[in-house]
Amino acid sequence: MTRVMVVEDDEDLRVAVSAELRAAGLDVDAAPDIAGADAQLNSGDHACVVFDRMLPDGDAIGYVHRRRQQGWSVPVLFLTARDALADRVAGFEHGGDDYLVKPFAMAELAARVMTLCRRSGVGRPSVLRHADLEMDCARREVRRAGVLLTLSVKEFAVLEYLLARAETAVPRADIIEHCWDEVTDPTSNVVDVVIKRVRRKLREPELIHTVRGRGYRLGAPS
Incomplete structure (x- = not known):
């Protein structure tokens, strides 16, 4: 089973997204902030990470940018209420692979995550x-x-x-x-x-x- 991470400080949304991805057949870890995500990402084998942009301990694009500079290659999908072109471009420039604006359809989120998982080639042995x-x-x-x-x-x-x-x-x-x-x-x-x-x-x-x-x-x- 392919493993993904959901980083979202809104508990209701975090639970809903996690449930949708599990229903799609994925193994889901979840965290409410960057610090919690970092601890799990350092020891995990995640095929994709879904990051809310604005988290209690900072903007996720800064964290992703720093990890990319260290050679981290796990695909990242950013979730955000910011729908300006400049915000979307910033997400990609700082290491994001996809960008989904809130509110979004859960089915679309799951489809995008599955695509990123296939791209990563990371997962458990068959x-x-x-x-x-x-x-x-x-x-x-x-x-x-x-x-x-x-x-x-x-x-x-x-x-x-x-x-x-x-x-x-x-x-x-x-x-x-x-x-x-x-x-x-x-x-x-x-x-x-x-x-x-x-x-x-x-x-x-x-x-x-x-x-x-x-x-x-x-x-x-x-």
Whole structure:
């Protein structure tokens, strides 16, 4: 699943944009300001970043311009209420790849982001492997020790998220954020229910381990 970042200080718009992009099949990280985005962008493999122009800690074009000078090449789409020609030109001159004026249609935003993701060539491998587990993301197929497994859409999404972060403890809240919609209660047991079903289908030896107080980790067979 291709990973993108949304940087928007308006919480309602940030949630709406993130939901639209997840519905388009993208893995979405989000931040309300430049500082929060920078921390994630330095450790991520994002295929595209959607930046609101005016953020609490500055104009995003300044941040993008500085990163471009350092060799950063991730495609950037700027969102802004500024529709003057000079503002659009400034966005492109400072490293933007696309520019969308508010208010905008969500379908258009998603289409533009998908285009930038394809241009970047960044994303997760089409086949994920760990131990004797193999997931073909393009074919939507999962095999354990060569045996084809039948997973529901939600089971596939959760397993894919854990596989992409193998050997890392993943909090339940993160799994909910990336595999469910934004109205799902993070205190509910939906993750535990799906993990239980996936474990049963993967059979022994167990690959998905419970990390007490943290969440789940896809690790070595036990």
